[in-house]
Amino acid sequence: MSDFVVVVPARYASSRLPGKPLLDIGGEPMVVRVWRQALASAAARVVVATDDRRIAAAVEAVGGEALMTRDDHPTGTDRLAEVAEQLELDEGAIVVNVQGDEPLLPPSLIDQVAARLAADAEASIATLAEPISDVETLFNPNVVKVVRDFHGRALYFSRAPVPWDREAFAVRPEWLESDSWLRHIGLYAYRVGFLNAYRQWAPAPLEQLEQLEQLRALQHGHRIQVALACDRHPAGVDTAEDLARVRQWLAEHHA
Numbered sequence: 001m002s003d004f005v006v007v008v009p010a011r012y013a014s015s016r017l018p019g020k021p022l023l024d025i026g027g028e029p030m031v032v033r034v035w036r037q038a039l040a041s042a043a044a045r046v047v048v049a050t051d052d053r054r055i056a057a058a059v060e061a062v063g064g065e066a067l068m069t070r071d072d073h074p075t076g077t078d079r080l081a082e083v084a085e086q087l088e089l090d091e092g093a094i095v096v097n098v099q100g101d102e103p104l105l106p107p108s109l110i111d112q113v114a115a116r117l118a119a120d121a122e123a124s125i126a127t128l129a130e131p132i133s134d135v136e137t138l139f140n141p142n143v144v145k146v147v148r149d150f151h152g153r154a155l156y157f158s159r160a161p162v163p164w165d166r167e168a169f170a171v172r173p174e175w176l177e178s179d180s181w182l183r184h185i186g187l188y189a190y191r192v193g194f195l196n197a198y199r200q201w202a203p204a205p206l207e208q209l210e211q212l213e214q215l216r217a218l219q220h221g222h223r224i225q226v227a228l229a230c231d232r233h234p235a236g237v238d239t240a241e242d243l244a245r246v247r248q249w250l251a252e253h254h255a
Contacts, residue, residue, distance in 0.1 A: 004114040004189065005093065006043040007083050008034055009069075009076050010100035012052035016239055021055050021100050023243060026250045029058045030237065033103035039064075041110035043096065049083045075213055081195040091193035094118060099186065103246055104234035109187055116152075116227045117189040123153065124194035125217055126225040129182040130233060137183065144184040144212060146226055154224040157184055157212050182226075185233050188214075194222060 010021040010031045017023065021031035031048060038046045048059045048066045056066035067086060073079040080097055089095065096114050098105060109128060117126035129146050132138050138145070141159040149155050156162065163180065194217070204219040206212075217224060237243050 003094070004043055004096055004118075005087070005089065006038040006041060006046045006096045006098050006110060007080055008038060008046070008048045008098045008100050009079050010034075010048055010050045010055050012050070012055060017237070017243065020237065021050070022058060023237075025103055025243075025247055030103050031055055031100050032058060032062055032064070034098060034100050034105065035059060035062075035064050037103065037105050037107055038098050038110060041107040043110065043114075047083060047087070048100070049079055077190075077195065077213055078199050080190065081199045084192045084195050089192045091191070091196070093192045095190050095192060095195065097188045097190065099236060101238065102234070102236040104249065105187070106231040106233075108231045109185075109229055109233060112227060112230050113187050113189045116225050117191065120223070120225050122223055123225045124191050124222040125214070126189040126227065127214070128185040128187050128229045128233070129226050130185060130229045132181040132183050138181050144186075146182050146184040148182070148226050152225055152227065154214070154218065154226050156218070157210070157214050159210055159212070184226075185229055187233075
């Protein structure tokens with residue numbers, strides 16, 4: 001499919017890595033690397049949404065499309081809603097949110113999440129997940145877990161180790177017997193109509209407890225499709241160590 005739009009939100013401010021979108025990776029700003037990955041997907045259009053002219057200039061210098069947005073959005077989803085409004089997208093249009101700190105994101109995952117949403121007319125959002133195979137990851141509160149129904153729709157997202165294996169964890173809490181546990185991957189496809197509704201809602205109680213935006217959608221009764229990722233999802237860049245890892249990976253593969 002090629003009837004979806006990719007938006008890459010890229011803010012200059014970052015508590016861990018100031019100016020993160022402009023950090024050099026293999027001779028190019030990180031945001032340009034992300035833009036190139038998104039451009040290799042089947043998207044009809046790729047737009048970088050930023051609140052900083054320097055980021056916009058870096059994207060435009062390589063022929064990319066940049067859109068200036070407000071700098072006071074409370075969430076990334078609110079920024080996406082502003083972009084959809086500026087682009088005058090129809091209510092039924094699909095927008096894929098590609099984080100600006102994922103320079104190694106496979107284009108296949110972008111296509112997959114867009115196709116998953118297009119295939120479920122009753123869903124407002126689609127996202128991805130992958131199996132968890134070790135207890136350390138399962139019990140890590142920084143790793144978001146997701147539970148699905150028989151139709152692939154999300155029942156719940158949590159930082160807790162859900163589902164809880166009452167029998168196994170009572171005997172061997174250090175060992176997983178199956179791949180029943182899923183790690184959520186923060187790549188989303190949205191219908192524009194949902195984005196327009198979302199920006200009118202106050203934060204939901206579950207969202208505030210878990211600090212997970214997607215729970216606002218679930219508490220308002222919206223359906224979220226969750227597909228098992230068709231390709232490996234490399235970690236993004238949150239720390240200086242992550243940046244060094246990505247730089248090393250690119251240097252080795254280009255060599």
